Amino acid sequence: xxxxxxxxxxxxxxxxxxxxxxxxxxxxxxxxxxxxxxxxxxxxxxxxxxxxxxxxxxxxxxxxxxxxxxxxxxxxxxxxxxxxxxxxxxxxxxxxxxxxxxxxxxxxxxxxxxxxxxxxxxxxxxxxxxxxxxxxxxxxxxxxxxxxxxxxxxxxxxxxxxxxxxxxxxxxxxxxxxx
Numbered sequence: 001x002x003x004x005x006x007x008x009x010x011x012x013x014x015x016x017x018x019x020x021x022x023x024x025x026x027x028x029x030x031x032x033x034x035x036x037x038x039x040x041x042x043x044x045x046x047x048x049x050x051x052x053x054x055x056x057x058x059x060x061x062x063x064x065x066x067x068x069x070x071x072x073x074x075x076x077x078x079x080x081x082x083x084x085x086x087x088x089x090x091x092x093x094x095x096x097x098x099x100x101x102x103x104x105x106x107x108x109x110x111x112x113x114x115x116x117x118x119x120x121x122x123x124x125x126x127x128x129x130x131x132x133x134x135x136x137x138x139x140x141x142x143x144x145x146x147x148x149x150x151x152x153x154x155x156x157x158x159x160x161x162x163x164x165x166x167x168x169x170x171x172x173x174x175x176x177x178x179x
Contacts, residue, residue: 004039004053009105018058018149024084036061049148060145068137075136083122088146090115100154110164
């Protein structure tokens with residue numbers, strides 16, 4: 001396995017619609033998925049889409065760490081997972097703000113409105129169908145990564161740029177507000 005280079009904001013591969021994967025079990029796809037998992041863990045991140053590693057394919061990997069699910073009783077941790085050729089359905093009209101960052105936009109984060117719950121479907125490298133209905137952080141991660149497959153960065157979803165900035169500055173502001 002290998003750590004892959006991550007495309008940075010502004011690179012054309014991040015702004016185009018990704019292509020479907022013809023053979024999810026192909027050796028090159030399995031290798032790509034393994035390398036993406038290793039890159040996500042090394043970053044460390046909770047998700048990584050193929051366009052972020054210069055591959056315009058409809059693939060993303062993700063995980064939901066236990067510490068990210070503590071505030072939502074309907075959310076639960078999930079280990080490293082892959083979705084190939086995913087489909088996503090937003091459930092309901094309810095949108096919640098949550099802080100997001102991106103490996104392609106290092107050092108920054110913003111409050112982004114996302115659907116509270118989603119249903120997704122895709123396949124893994126063995127062709128097994130993966131279908132889940134999820135909420136909380138799990139739903140947020142899947143929406144974020146799915147957006148990458150359509151050339152959408154989280155910054156394009158920001159409604160209030162007062163809730164967007166550099167990590168260090170946002171941390172300082174939060175510490176100051178807590179006094």
